[in-house]
Amino acid sequence: MFVKNAWYVAGWSHEIGRTPLERWITGDPVVLYRTEGGRAVALEDRCAHRLAPLSMGKLVGDAIQCGYHGMTFDCDGNCVRLPGQAAIPKAAKVRKYPLVERFGWAWIWMGDPARADAAAIPNFFWLDHPEWKPVGGTIYCKSNYFLLIDNLLDLSHETFLHGSTIGNAAVAEAAVETEADDTAVRVRRRMPNCAPPPLFRKARNFAGNIDRSQVIDFSPPCYAVVDARAVPAGTNDIDNGIEWRVINALVPESEGTTHYFWAVSRHFALDNRELDEIMQKGVVHTFGEDIMMTEAQQKRMARPSADPKHVTIKADAAPIAARKIVSRLVQNEASAAA
Ligand code: FES
Ligand SMILES: [Fe+2]
Numbered sequence: 001m002f003v004k005n006a007w008y009v010a011g012w013s014h015e016i017g018r019t020p021l022e023r024w025i026t027g028d029p030v031v032l033y034r035t036e037g038g039r040a041v042a043l044e045d046r047c048a049h050r051l052a053p054l055s056m057g058k059l060v061g062d063a064i065q066c067g068y069h070g071m072t073f074d075c076d077g078n079c080v081r082l083p084g085q086a087a088i089p090k091a092a093k094v095r096k097y098p099l100v101e102r103f104g105w106a107w108i109w110m111g112d113p114a115r116a117d118a119a120a121i122p123n124f125f126w127l128d129h130p131e132w133k134p135v136g137g138t139i140y141c142k143s144n145y146f147l148l149i150d151n152l153l154d155l156s157h158e159t160f161l162h163g164s165t166i167g168n169a170a171v172a173e174a175a176v177e178t179e180a181d182d183t184a185v186r187v188r189r190r191m192p193n194c195a196p197p198p199l200f201r202k203a204r205n206f207a208g209n210i211d212r213s214q215v216i217d218f219s220p221p222c223y224a225v226v227d228a229r230a231v232p233a234g235t236n237d238i239d240n241g242i243e244w245r246v247i248n249a250l251v252p253e254s255e256g257t258t259h260y261f262w263a264v265s266r267h268f269a270l271d272n273r274e275l276d277e278i279m280q281k282g283v284v285h286t287f288g289e290d291i292m293m294t295e296a297q298q299k300r301m302a303r304p305s306a307d308p309k310h311v312t313i314k315a316d317a318a319p320i321a322a323r324k325i326v327s328r329l330v331q332n333e334a335s336a337a338a
Helices: 145-153 155-161 169-173 198-203 273-302 314-337
Strands: 007-012 021-025 028-034 040-044 058-060 063-065 079-081 099-102 105-109 133-141 176-180 185-194 210-219 223-232 242-254 257-266
Touching: 007 021, 007 028, 007 133, 007 242, 007 257, 021 242, 040 099, 040 105, 063 079, 133 273, 145 155, 145 210, 145 223, 145 242, 145 257, 145 273, 145 314, 155 169, 155 273, 169 185, 176 314, 185 314, 198 273, 210 314, 257 273
Parallel strands: none
Antiparallel strands: 007 105, 021 028, 028 040, 058 063, 099 105, 133 257, 176 185, 185 210, 210 223, 223 242, 242 257
């Protein structure tokens, strides 16, 4: 069960072009393409005739022609051509999804189009602001999206899972503050006077220990942004420190699979190309470890005889609060529909 009345990242803008792109989002098949004028379009990827994927067809001008029997739909989803038949049945249409491009991502609204308000798109300005330098990518993950949200809201795992990049002993031991309301969850962790983890040392030449902090913001349905900072211990010297945002869009493809769109945008050494590469490699390696773990969890949770019982600890406060927010939204949509 997914929240439908929400903006999801459907893809990077640069992925959408004149070749139809199939992407399943919250269990529904979507085809993405660009009109000749350059506008990105999202339609239901299921022909109105015999349900063939439109993404297997081809673009004819701004319309898409089904690759099976040639029924053709304009970018509003209306059938405009039916080979061998002049009268087009009323029902010959496919669903059109609201789609907005912002910050280099294409945002899709999977619910009631009348409720799609572009002002509700999260403000991820770090992705295309001149004072920030992002690296980013997409990872396909064979686990439920909430295992990835759990992962980001409980970063104590960095100590154990990410020792070669961003983990140090301080993360797991640090006291955590969690704040939550009906719409958002925030986790704060301060790690004074700790040893800089390997990726931090590569990004900045810290001579000694650092004061490290993390603020993680969850917003529904599937976003977690990490504000990570480090300064030489005992100083407020951010000019010689690290400040970056890790922007995570955990977009459910199905109950058991996730499109993980990510970016890490830093606020220092913007022109350092070598650092771009170090960051890209370091993050891909780190997230690879996360995916390996959540996919392994998924296998154990999803087997038919699995006992769902598990032990809850203090560090689960934020993941639990986030699940509550999303469950409430899903329930509200279900009762509104009933
Ligand atoms: S399935 Fe698309 S035209 Fe027949
Ligand atoms: Fe991680």
